[in-house]
Amino acid sequence: MPPGFASLEDTAGQGGLPIALVPAASVEATLDGLSPRAARWARAHGFAGKLGQTLCLPGPEGDPARVLVGWGDAAARRRGRFHLAAALGKLPAGVYALNPGLDPADAAAEALGWLLESYRYDRYKKRAPAGARLLPPQGVDAAAVEHQAKAVWLTRDLINTPACDMGPAALEAALCALGARFGADTRVVSGSRLEDGFPMIHAVGQAAIQAPRLLELVWGTADAPKVTLVGKGVCFDTGGLDLKPAAAMGLMKKDMGGAANVMGLAQMIMAAALPVRLRVLVPAVENAVSAASFRPGDVLRARNGLTVEVNNTDAEGRLVLADALALASEEAPALILSMATLTGAARVALGPELPAMFTDDEALADEITAAGGSARDPVWRLPLWPGYETLIEPDIADLDNAPPGGMAGAITAALFLKRFVDETPFVHFDIYGWTPKAKPGRPLGGEAQAIRALMAMLEARFGA
Numbered sequence: 001m002p003p004g005f006a007s008l009e010d011t012a013g014q015g016g017l018p019i020a021l022v023p024a025a026s027v028e029a030t031l032d033g034l035s036p037r038a039a040r041w042a043r044a045h046g047f048a049g050k051l052g053q054t055l056c057l058p059g060p061e062g063d064p065a066r067v068l069v070g071w072g073d074a075a076a077r078r079r080g081r082f083h084l085a086a087a088l089g090k091l092p093a094g095v096y097a098l099n100p101g102l103d104p105a106d107a108a109a110e111a112l113g114w115l116l117e118s119y120r121y122d123r124y125k126k127r128a129p130a131g132a133r134l135l136p137p138q139g140v141d142a143a144a145v146e147h148q149a150k151a152v153w154l155t156r157d158l159i160n161t162p163a164c165d166m167g168p169a170a171l172e173a174a175l176c177a178l179g180a181r182f183g184a185d186t187r188v189v190s191g192s193r194l195e196d197g198f199p200m201i202h203a204v205g206q207a208a209i210q211a212p213r214l215l216e217l218v219w220g221t222a223d224a225p226k227v228t229l230v231g232k233g234v235c236f237d238t239g240g241l242d243l244k245p246a247a248a249m250g251l252m253k254k255d256m257g258g259a260a261n262v263m264g265l266a267q268m269i270m271a272a273a274l275p276v277r278l279r280v281l282v283p284a285v286e287n288a289v290s291a292a293s294f295r296p297g298d299v300l301r302a303r304n305g306l307t308v309e310v311n312n313t314d315a316e317g318r319l320v321l322a323d324a325l326a327l328a329s330e331e332a333p334a335l336i337l338s339m340a341t342l343t344g345a346a347r348v349a350l351g352p353e354l355p356a357m358f359t360d361d362e363a364l365a366d367e368i369t370a371a372g373g374s375a376r377d378p379v380w381r382l383p384l385w386p387g388y389e390t391l392i393e394p395d396i397a398d399l400d401n402a403p404p405g406g407m408a409g410a411i412t413a414a415l416f417l418k419r420f421v422d423e424t425p426f427v428h429f430d431i432y433g434w435t436p437k438a439k440p441g442r443p444l445g446g447e448a449q450a451i452r453a454l455m456a457m458l459e460a461r462f463g464a
């Protein structure tokens with residue numbers, strides 16, 4: 001069981017060691033409110049309220065009595081997301097309570113950050129759990145915060161698991177397990193039905209030992225508004241015959257990060273019993289090299305009839321997503337949302353912290369951007385620039401999966417996906433899915449991006 005808030009049972013009768021978040025500007029006032037000996041201790045340790053600065057104050061018997069955590073100033077706080085999280089690893093084991101009086105939104109965010117920081121990926125190595133535990137802060141919806149954290153943990157676990165243990169079959173098992181927990185229906189398309197119905201998923205995955213497949217989860221009442229999530233499930237991306245160099249291939253276990261993120265989002269939706277009819281589609285493949293690999297120059301016919309010239313087998317994500325998006329759009333849901341570790345260009349443009357968002361729906365873009373701000377889960381919109389449509393149109397087929405020149409690579413990938421969605425409102429996220437350098441609340445490794453923002457948007461749109 002992953003660590004969460006300290007539960008009511010195991011903390012019965014404990015008040016929790018109080019933690020005060022102290023803005024730099026109120027250090028003097030805070031210290032003046034302490035006993036003279038505690039104030040001397042804090043001054044002797046140079047407590048200045050610097051963001052994340054953590055100081056444990058002793059009580060009369062020398063036991064820890066309270067904790068001061070620096071909260072810096074507004075400008076410093078804007079440079080990060082979760083600040084209390086910086087204290088977690090510095091505190092002795094025990095149960096802590098955040099001082100009341102914080103703005104409830106800040107208290108909720110800091111409590112979430114604490115849980116996100118307490119994540120451990122321990123499948124292959126035992127790692128000590130965080131010894132410091134937090135009581136749910138007053139005025140905070142603890143269940144909602146915990147649902148968010150658990151969704152992020154699921155996403156991280158799926159991404160962190162290497163391809164040897166997270167191939168298409170394991171990803172299938174993970175989606176089925178998720179569905180089973182919430183009474184969802186799950187089904188899998190593979191074999192000749194995949195080849196006939198989803199030719200591009202088949203083409204990309206056909207070289208791998210584990211067969212390609214399309215995973216599907218359906219949950220909720222049939223007449224509720226339909227929300228369909230599509231996630232790129234490339235369990236490992238060698239690049240195919242257009243093989244990636246070693247440095248670019250190293251992290252490609254995370255190429256199912258889109259699938260991992262939509263699964264985290266699906267878990268939040270189902271845990272909150274959001275009144276929608278949820279559908280999750282994951283094309284699960286490995287982009288491998290063998291005599292059966294699809295080739296540069298091959299022309300594929302997509303599910304929706306469009307022909308696609310494969311000008312780079314490493315632009316495989318848009319191929320598998322295209323067939324899944326075509327299926328998604330056949331039932332004209334209220335919203336189609338795709339997530340994918342789709343292009344290196346998105347990473348170059350926005351770096352690992354900001355997922356690129358593409359949509360033609362202005363209201364939707366504004367809602368998600370606003371939700372990202374309050375959820376501390378930022379997104380950044382890039383344009384579906386119509387002027388670049390010609391870039392994805394080659395000579396001998398309808399579409400080119402890898403336009404020459406490499407201009408606007410994230411945009412042309414998103415424009416490619418859009419060709420497979422009919423009238424339905426559509427938003428696509430080109431994510432990185434990985435934290436390359438730990439920050440408070442964001443340990444090194446697989447990362448959820450945009451799903452908390454999306455959940456907030458979905459709750460505002462479809463919530464009861």
Ligand code: BES
Binds near residue numbers: 341347432
């Ligand atoms: N999975 C990669 C994109 C990727 C690379 C995401 C690194 C995050 C970090 C994708 O399948 C890919 O290889 N895209 C190519 C497309 C190109 C050949 C048109 C890319 O971005 O280089």
Ligand code: MN
Binds near residue numbers: 239313314315316317
């Ligand atoms: Mn690729």
Ligand code: ZN
Binds near residue numbers: 314
């Ligand atoms: Zn890929």
